[in-house]
Amino acid sequence: MNRDTSTPSPGLLGDTATRDYSHKLRLFNAFAAPELRQAIADLNLRSGMRVLDAGCGTGEALHWFAQAVEPNGSVVGIDLSAAHVAAARTAATSAVQVLQGDLRDLHLPRADFDVIWCVNTINHFHEPLDTVKGLATWLRPDGRISLGQSSLLPDMYFAWDARLERLTTEAVRRYYRERYRLNERDLTAQRAIAGLLRRAGLQSVTARTYTIERLSPLGPEDRSYLLEAIFLRTWGERLRPYLSSDDYEELARLCDPHSAEFALDRPDFHFIQTFTVVMGTAAR
Numbered sequence: 001m002n003r004d005t006s007t008p009s010p011g012l013l014g015d016t017a018t019r020d021y022s023h024k025l026r027l028f029n030a031f032a033a034p035e036l037r038q039a040i041a042d043l044n045l046r047s048g049m050r051v052l053d054a055g056c057g058t059g060e061a062l063h064w065f066a067q068a069v070e071p072n073g074s075v076v077g078i079d080l081s082a083a084h085v086a087a088a089r090t091a092a093t094s095a096v097q098v099l100q101g102d103l104r105d106l107h108l109p110r111a112d113f114d115v116i117w118c119v120n121t122i123n124h125f126h127e128p129l130d131t132v133k134g135l136a137t138w139l140r141p142d143g144r145i146s147l148g149q150s151s152l153l154p155d156m157y158f159a160w161d162a163r164l165e166r167l168t169t170e171a172v173r174r175y176y177r178e179r180y181r182l183n184e185r186d187l188t189a190q191r192a193i194a195g196l197l198r199r200a201g202l203q204s205v206t207a208r209t210y211t212i213e214r215l216s217p218l219g220p221e222d223r224s225y226l227l228e229a230i231f232l233r234t235w236g237e238r239l240r241p242y243l244s245s246d247d248y249e250e251l252a253r254l255c256d257p258h259s260a261e262f263a264l265d266r267p268d269f270h271f272i273q274t275f276t277v278v279m280g281t282a283a284r
Helices: 022-031 033-041 060-069 082-090 128-136 162-180 184-199 220-242 245-255
Strands: 050-054 074-079 096-100 113-119 139-150 203-215 270-281
Touching (some): 022 033, 022 082, 022 220, 033 060, 033 203, 050 060, 060 074, 060 096, 060 113, 074 082, 082 096, 128 139, 162 184, 162 220, 162 245
Parallel strands (some): 050 074, 050 113, 074 096, 113 139
16 A cells, blocks of 8 residues: 555654654644634535545544544545554544555545645655645545644744743744754745645635634643643753753743743733644646
8 A cells, every 4th residue: 555664764854654742642632622623614524525634643633524524424544653543543433544654655546535634744744745746636626635734823822921932932943953954944834835735736725724722721631732742842951952041941940830930820821823724626
C-alpha cells in the first residue's frame, strides 16, 4: 500500500515514522474539541460520503467524521507516525480504516474521496504545493479539500504582560529556526494556505477562522493542554538560551503550578488561539 517507512526522509519539522507526540495531540484534541467539532459540522457532511483525514494523528476526529457520514459512509485516516496510527486504531470502528504511510507516496485509488481533511499537517512538508496537488488527485469531481491550521494569527497568553508574551513567542521561533534549520518564511508559510489551494488548481476557495478562547477559571481539558503542551513541553528549559535570565525566571514562575504567580491560576488569565480552515473544490 505504501513505501517502507523505516527510514523515511525527515519532514520540515523532523517528522519520521518513529516520532511520537501522541500525548500532545490527545491534549490538543480534547482542548479544542468544541471548535474542531464545529469546523467539521460546517463541512455539511452527509450519509454515504467518503472522507480522508490526511495526517490523522491519534484519530479523535475519525470518530466525529464517522458519525457524520453514517450509516453508509466511510472514513480513512493516514499518518506517518507508527505510534499515532496505533493510537488511532484502538478507537477505530468498522467504518474507519487507519493506514500508516507518507502522504507524498501512498497508492490510494484516484478520485475516491468526497472530502479530504488535512489539519496542522501541511506545515510539516518541505514542498506543500506538491503535497496538496497529490491530495487533489484523490478527490472525486466536486470533492473538497479542507486545510486546517492553528494560529494563523499570533496567540495571546499573557493578557497582562504584552512584553513577556512577545519575547516568549520570538524565543519559540528562534528555537525552531535553530533546531530544524528553518527561516522566517518556513515558520509562517502556512499563513498562505488559501493561495496554496488556488495554485494547486482548487476552485471556489473559501476560508473561515474559529477562535479558541479560554478565560479563568479553566476546565480540566483546557488546563491540562496549556500546562503540559505549552507551558512545559513547548516552553520550559529549552527557551532559556533565548531569553535574558530575568525574563526566563519570570516565565518559569508563570509556568510553575507550585508558584504563587502561576499564570493559569490568575483571575485575569485570558487565552486566545485561532484555528483557520481553508476549503477548495476540485473541478468537475
